[in-house]
Amino acid sequence: MVKKLNKNRWLWEFSKRVVLICTALFVIGDVYSMAVMLLYENFDSLGTFIDCNTQVLRDCVFAYMVKSGLENIFKIRGGNEE
Incomplete structure (x- = not known):
């Protein structure tokens, strides 16, 4: 039982660290891309980079929210305190 709790806790901590x-x-x-673009005075691709970068963050946070929601459903149904 203790080994299972440690594994679940590690997984929870891991997903938090990924986010x-x-x-x-x-x-x-x-910040880096803005600094480089400011240095070269060329902002043509800044919007595209920010859009792509934002999509990666959005997907990461959404996946974490889904994972947390599913964990909560199973905890509530199973009556787990941890």
Whole structure:
């Protein structure tokens, strides 16, 4: 039972870390691309980059929300406290 709890906790922590990493990469990517484009004074692809970068973050957060929602449904039905 303890081993199962540790595995579930690790999985929960892992998915949280993935979302945090996606968010950090989103911010770092946007700031870096803006700095490079400012340096070269060429902003032609900034909009496209931000749109693509935003889509990756949106998908990551949506997947995390679905995972959390399903976990909550199973916890409620199973009567789990953890």
